[in-house]
Amino acid sequence: MKGNTILVVDDEAEIVSMIKQSLENEGSEVITAGDGRQALEQLHRNPDLIILDVMMPALNGFELCQMIRDEVSCPILFVSAKQKEADRIQGLSIGGDDYITKPFSLRELKARVAAHLRQNQRLLAGNVHRRVLRYGFLQLDLQGREVRIRQQSIPFTAREFDIMELLALHPGQVFSKDQLYEKIWGLEAVGDSNTITEHVKKIRAKLGVADPQSNYITTVWGVGYKWEAIPS
DSSP: OTTOEEEEEOSOHHHHHHHHHHHHTTTOEEEEESSHHHHHHHGGGOOSEEEEESOOSSSOHHHHHHHHTTTOOSOEEEEESOOOHHHHHHHHHTTOSEEEESSOOHHHHHHHHHHHHHHHHHHHTTOOOOOEEEETTEEEETTTTEEEETTEEEOOOHHHHHHHHHHHTSTTOOBOHHHHHHHHHOTTOOSOTTHHHHHHHHHHHHHHHHOTTOOOEEEETTTEEEEOOOOO
């Protein structure tokens, strides 16, 4: 397991500490999260394997697995006190690679982690992955041209998606309305760059309904717009 990065997600600090110490003794780098939102923020670290508790507040392990499975190819191991067969089947059917019930043996956990890492390394070279950007709960599938928030698909027109894609690929960079219009409509387009304002209003309205607490596109007064969210 040496050299691998493992993400441990559990709201029980003692269990996180125990797993972290055990895996670090095997040479792994271990990053941790106490809930689903923190886990989303750690995905930019590109973990080689995720150990995921099921019963967590706000966003449970099953919901988190469904949200990230299209963009995360690494093995996901559920660790849960839920021991019913239906729970194990659900965890495996939504994209989990293994399901371990609490209380568990650290020796068995380490053995399963090692086995999944070996298998993943063998398969990694042949995998073809979808190009997906994630910003918090927002998921931009650039290949499928689809936007999802908490697994809910949000419909956008082609132009609206083009604007989001351009801004999201350059987070923090300010684009004027003229720049956006030229890049998306083309230099030969006949129209007015003020149409960008209307498109941004519609984008914000749609995103706001699904995720009212986040502001993805910021207005820089007198200049233009920028993508504010930091990719996770």
